[in-house]
Amino acid sequence: MTTLADLAELVRAPAALSVPGDVVAGAAAAGALGPRTPALAGASVLLYWAGMAANDWADRGLDAEERPERPIPSGRVTPAAAVGLAAGLTAAGVGLAAAVGGRRAAALAVPLAATIWGYDLLAKNTAAGPAVMAACRGLDVLLGASGGRLTRALPAAATVAAHTWTVTALSRREVSGAEATLPMRTLAGTAVVAASAAVPATRRAITRRPDDPSAARPERSRAAGVAAVLPAVLAGWYAARYGAAQVEVVRDPSAGRVRAAVGAGITGLPALQGALTARGGAGLLGLVVAAAAPLGRRLARKVSPT
Numbered sequence: 001m002t003t004l005a006d007l008a009e010l011v012r013a014p015a016a017l018s019v020p021g022d023v024v025a026g027a028a029a030a031g032a033l034g035p036r037t038p039a040l041a042g043a044s045v046l047l048y049w050a051g052m053a054a055n056d057w058a059d060r061g062l063d064a065e066e067r068p069e070r071p072i073p074s075g076r077v078t079p080a081a082a083v084g085l086a087a088g089l090t091a092a093g094v095g096l097a098a099a100v101g102g103r104r105a106a107a108l109a110v111p112l113a114a115t116i117w118g119y120d121l122l123a124k125n126t127a128a129g130p131a132v133m134a135a136c137r138g139l140d141v142l143l144g145a146s147g148g149r150l151t152r153a154l155p156a157a158a159t160v161a162a163h164t165w166t167v168t169a170l171s172r173r174e175v176s177g178a179e180a181t182l183p184m185r186t187l188a189g190t191a192v193v194a195a196s197a198a199v200p201a202t203r204r205a206i207t208r209r210p211d212d213p214s215a216a217r218p219e220r221s222r223a224a225g226v227a228a229v230l231p232a233v234l235a236g237w238y239a240a241r242y243g244a245a246q247v248e249v250v251r252d253p254s255a256g257r258v259r260a261a262v263g264a265g266i267t268g269l270p271a272l273q274g275a276l277t278a279r280g281g282a283g284l285l286g287l288v289v290a291a292a293a294p295l296g297r298r299l300a301r302k303v304s305p306t
Helices: 004-010 013-018 020-030 036-058 060-066 079-123 129-144 150-171 181-198 218-251 255-267 269-279 283-290 292-300
Strands: none
Touching: 004 036, 004 079, 013 020, 013 036, 013 255, 013 269, 013 292, 020 036, 020 129, 020 150, 020 269, 020 283, 036 060, 036 079, 036 129, 079 129, 129 150, 150 181, 150 255, 150 269, 181 218, 181 269, 218 255, 218 269, 218 283, 218 292, 255 269, 255 292, 269 283, 269 292, 283 292
16 A cells, blocks of 8 residues: 555655745745745645656656666556656646736746656656756746746746756766766856855945935944855855765766765755845845755655655
């Protein structure tokens, strides 16, 4: 009999902690943080879990040879149950996004769902695989921005997409191991991603008269200084954790090291999302988003995120 633990393993439940931050970062960048944001984040999680279930359904034959312990080849979850769960989660995710975000959210949730299924069924084992998966994450960020100015969220979407490309490129070598040139390329990409997230967003300068009382308040200056530094601190945390795992792959490109780096990329993503959220002007919320990173690492010890 299929248990909740089997389904949690099928959809890689702990990895979902890396998902809500996409929506939050997009909303912060677009000036769209509000009551709808948590529900859109929930829709994003549902679509992510749908993609994980569809991925294992599509890979059931390969997993029978390379990962017989996975839920489907081990017999703990039937193929019909897996694809049914994937379809149901997809419908629920798109429906929730449309219900809370209206047409603008639906206009992003539908292509996001289509791209997820397109990756699992068509693109995953092709040269286009990393780019398609990157597009999934980029659309996820824009889903969060659907209630505001989408153009303002494009840099955040591109940053998360670039990170996703590095993780996906590594994940294709989780079983066979990699050549040292691959982690060197992804490590360079990580450096660019971290630098992009660390730079404070450009804001219009406000000129104050010398007799303006607000100009003499040091606490405001300190708060502004913290707000400017926080994205760099969180981006540095992301780069240190994920970068260190990739350095280990450069030294030893075995399958085990590659899987560890992929796991670090997945569980470390909230730190990057937190940096982008802080960059969008929501520093405290950015810290909350980033806090999912250590929690995800702990949960990943019980249920693999890869």
